[in-house]
Amino acid sequence: MEETMEGPGESDIAPAVLAIGRPVFPQALIDTLRRIAGVDHCMVFTFADERTARCLLDIGNIPIGPDLGAAYSSHFHLADPNRDVIFRERASVSPIVLPTFARRMYSARYAKIFFEDADIVDKFATAIWVEHTCFYANFYRTISQGRFNSEQVARLNRIAPGVGATVARHFQAQIAPDHNPFHKLELLFSTIAPLTHLTGREREVCLRILSGFSSEAISADLAISLQSTLTYRKRAYRKLGIASQNELFAIALRLLTSLHGLN
Template sequence: MKADSAFTTSAISDITPALLAIGRDGFPQALIGALRRVADVGHCMVFSFAGPCSAACLLDVGNIPTGRDLGIAYSEHFHRTDPNRDAVFEGQARTVPIVLPAFARRMYSDSYRKMFFDDSDIVDKFASAIWVDDTCFYVNFYRITEQGRFSRDQIQRLTAVAPAVSAAVARHFQRDAAPDHDPMGRLKTVFATAEPFTILTGREKEVCLRILSGLSSEAIAADLGIGLHSALTYRKRAYDKLGISSQNELFAIALRLVSSTRQLN
């Protein structure tokens, strides 16, 4: 149990710089840097769906030279034959990020495999998605032949951070979002004004905010001048009140609230 908790804490801490870069010009590089720390991701592409017939490439960053061409091709045609498409749209009614099925080449058509895997040297893919109102943000993580396929541990780490990464991407690419010059300040405002965070005590909010900053339980205890047992107790009480059981769920809730609270912009 402790090993799993440490594993998740490490993965979440790795993506903290990307979370704090939301709304800034440096977000793409912060994101790919974080993903490389998490699981040696080679390339990341983000697509949005505003409906079954509409797709757009929002982000193309990493080590695939033909990424721009892939983004155009996917947006214009190949999104209609993506085997993840059904799972993405079936998840529209859900309020949590979606982790898509494991990659398998046989899932794709011959023309899709040729362009996206053979010609582009992609050997593995992991994907997640999140719906915000009527828009879906579809996040894809790739590795090329030189890197080899994702290992089991790397897939576990990507699964751990996928909800937070998806929510961060959604926040960054909200069309009407203003740049977040003080992202932690915005999170503090959400904790003070938005449900369900308003039900937390002051100390529980302080602990949760430090979790979102990427601090370990030991670092939180030291920062607040309390014992480790007390820090863990405040965390447990907060999670119980929020109806969650993990850090990635806390990230997803916080970033979704920042995305949907228009008056903060």
């Protein structure tokens, strides 16, 4: 039986739009996509040229998401059939809705790594070019959910232009040469291990710790209980192999220094 989607209007992406430029953007985006079309996981990549890709966002319920982002960015993007469409439409000023997902479009190796091993059974993708940079957003469904039904696909088609523009607006600052330290921190948590091993909430809590928020302030900003904040912090520290705020700052400083050296 196909799922039915109830709730706010299908084009209501206001929560994601209002979160542009804020640490809560990843969670606001996935929450919006889940509410409107039952999206299980979201990944955003950027292309500046035909040989280079970078993962800007990985959030949702796929545990190996960070590994997929790293593998895609390193070389598998060259085998993505959507890439040809994206670069063919490079002159377009409107968001691009990519072809309907079909497993036969992908090589056996690509399909095994990016679909079978990750339990992904369906995806919807959109891309938008902003001057010389492309932002490529992918929305996934896993085995536990089943494929997108026709109503969900229709909803994704309707919101794709708005979502693409929203994603581009949020991440433009991160990839700009003069992006500020907080945007650099967001980039670290989205792209560099071991920070990419954290869940969305764990990342949000750690970002606020690094920004000087107290536990109480984090709870208020994220609209969660103090106990939840402490739990997310504990889980994050355990995954990072640390036990204190000072050690979190040390990791961030080391990675920021490394990132600066690559620019």
